[in-house]
Amino acid sequence: MADAETGYVNYCEILGVGEDPKPGEVRKVYRRKMKALVGEIARVEITQERRAHYLLEMAKLNAALCVLRDTAAREQYWNERKGLIALEEQWRQADGAGSDEADGLRRKFDARVRDFLSKYVEELMLDAGNDKECVDASHWDTAHERHAFRILRHYRHGLYQEILERLPYAGVTRPSIDWDERSRLAASILAERG
Amino acid sequence: MAKKTAGDGAAEKEVDPELTARATAKAVCDGDFVNFQFLFSPFSPARKDSPERFESEKFDHLLPDGDCQVAPAFRAALEVVRSEAVWGHIEQELEANRPARLPWELLLMLADNAVRLGKYASAAQAYELLRIRRRMQAVFFEQADAALEQGAVKKAVRGYLIATGLEYDYAGFPEPLPDVPDFQTRALMLHGEYPKTPEDCVALQEPAAFLRTALGYLLLDAGAAARIAERPVDTQVAFLKELVHQRDPEWREFVHRFREACDMMRDLGKRLTRSTKEDGDGATLAEEIEEQLGEDPRQVPALLTGRTVEGGEWWQYMKELAYEHPAAVLFVSRQLVGEVETLVPRYRADSPVPRELGLVTGAAGVHP
Structure with missing residues (x-):
């Protein structure tokens, strides 16, 4: 995935299909991947970290199936995603040029990126857990859902952070960090009372 | 100007x-x-x-x-x-x-x-706004690991406390905020299920498992605990000892009360042994506690916390203990006495940790 797209969840990539897959292909790949995942979960000892990892993987596959098997839903998702990537680029260019439009574009982008991630990460993944096809293949139940709330919100913010890292600074001027100085500072802070 | x-x-x-x-x-x-x-x-x-x-x-x-x-x-x-x-x-x-x-x-x-x-929440928010929080965490972990390699345990613990103190809770609602120490909640999760066998007690876990649990709980971060868990056991014990003291400068106050609570439990144990020999009747420790402490078996947690909570439930004492002395909850367990559930002191006599923390004296200590 190109750097400019990092953070905008890509369900085609998650499922490993092209940008315009046939519903039959989506179902076939989904079932194969979910079967492999369920088999892997049965083989390993489940720790707290692994539970979170597998639950997230399962939720991603379920969401990918739900959004990609339906042509209208897929087109809407894909258009929103492309529109958001274009808006980010527009804001970056306006900010770089010192345009007066930059602040307005920042606000618009910020609202849309939050909306996109809420809709296509948290809400879609939780809704997919109630889909019969997903429940049959992944055995998703209320226990999964209970754990998923926190894990999905964490994942959503992780994606938001990935996007934020490359955006122009808004609440603070762009810092100039000397990482050698940072290491020395950390060492001196530890030595102060160490 | x-x-x-x-x-x-x-x-x-x-x-x-x-x-x-x-x-x-x-x-x-x-x-x-x-x-x-x-x-x-x-x-x-x-x-x-x-x-x-x-x-x-x-x-x-x-x-x-x-x-x-x-x-x-x-x-x-x-x-x-x-x-x-x-x-x-x-x-x-x-x-x-x-x-x-x-x-x-x-x-x-x-x-x-x-x-x-030590205002880590404030530091985390400022670093987060500068978008260097995660990298600053890595820098502090790096320096702390280097200190640990050189045997400077105090520095290392301080580094780990800073690095984990800069953690952010991205799942926070409605917006992500710095992760803060919430030992009262974590202690209840640690003791969420009633221990049916000794192995279910945190305090009676195998030393390696106990160290993993204790480090994860006190560092508030399983990932940071895993970094320490890769080290030799004596390094882990030294790190844990220093961590307990840096988290809780008043640890010695708890040690004193813990020993008194152990004496109380030990006395009950002796009575139990005697009564079993004399009567040939197999009374349980819970029955003995109930008999000796009369109608209020909460004397033990009151002794551990140093304060009586009127009609206090085990979880109230647990939360108070976790707030005052975070590490204390690693050395207690839930115990049903009659119809009242209470807290009792527990530790493994073959573990080096209780001895290092001053909870027991002598060569082997006594397992209450």
Whole structure:
């Protein structure tokens, strides 16, 4: 995935299909991947970290199936995603040029990126857990859902952070960090009372 | 620095730039992210278009007192505030009719001061705004690991506490915020299920498993605990000992009470052995506690916490214990006595940890 797209969840990539897959292909790949995942979960000892990892993987596959098997839903998702990537680029260019439009574009982008991630990460993944096809293949139940709330919100913010890292600074001027100085500072802070 | 005046003659407001400079330097020196942000907010007394004034008593806390003004950290911050580029930026942001862009030089200085003062939530917020929080965590972990390699356990623990203190809770609602120590909640999760067998007790886990649990609980971060768990056992024990003391400077108070509680339990154990021999009747420890402590088996947790909670449930004592002495909950377990569930002290006699923490004396200690 190109750097400019990092953070905008890509369900085609998650499922490993092209940008315009046939519903039959989506179902076939989904079932194969979910079967492999369920088999892997049965083989390993489940720790707290692994539970979170597998639950997230399962939720991603379920969401990918739900959004990609339906042509209208897929087109809407894909258009929103492309529109958001274009808006980010527009804001970056306006900010770089010192345009007066930059602040307005920042606000618009910020609202849309939050909306996109809420809709296509948290809400879609939780809704997919109630889909019969997903429940049959992944055995998703209320226990999964209970754990998923926190894990999905964490994942959503992780994606938001990935996007934020490359955006122009808004609440603070762009810092100039000397990482050698940072290491020395950390060492001196530890030595102060160490 | 020229004085600023509001254009409206009737409601003319003057802002003394010296007060703005000193208030800004104080927030930086104190590592106070909230006050720093407030100075740039629409209601800031530093803005000439705001009705608020520094002269108001309610803003006394924003201005430095005599001790603060002579502190080296304050003077260093004031010097940066007064530098031409930074002061020019501050003036520009206070006059602009839009959300302010904070000067990064001051924000970074504020974050570093906050780390020094142990205000990790404030430091985390400032580093997060600068987008260097995760990398700063990595820097502190790196320095802490290097210190541990050299046997400087105090430094290492301090580094781990700083690094984990800078953690952010991205799943926070409605917006992500710094992760804060919540031992009262974590202690209840640790003891969430009633122990049916000794292995279910945290305190009676195998030493390796106990170390993993204890480090994860006290560092509030399973990933950080895993870094320590890769080290030799004696390093882990030394690290845990120092961690307990840095988390809880009053640990010795608990040690004293824990030993008294152990004596009480040991006495009950002796009575139980005697009564079993004499009567040939297999009374349980729970029955013996019930008999000896009369109607209130909560004497044991009251002794452990140093305070009686009227009709206190086990979880109330547990939360109080976790708040006062976070590590204490690693050495207790739930115990049903009659119809009342209470807390009792527990430890493994073959584990080096209780001895290192002063909970037991002598060669092997006694397993209550």
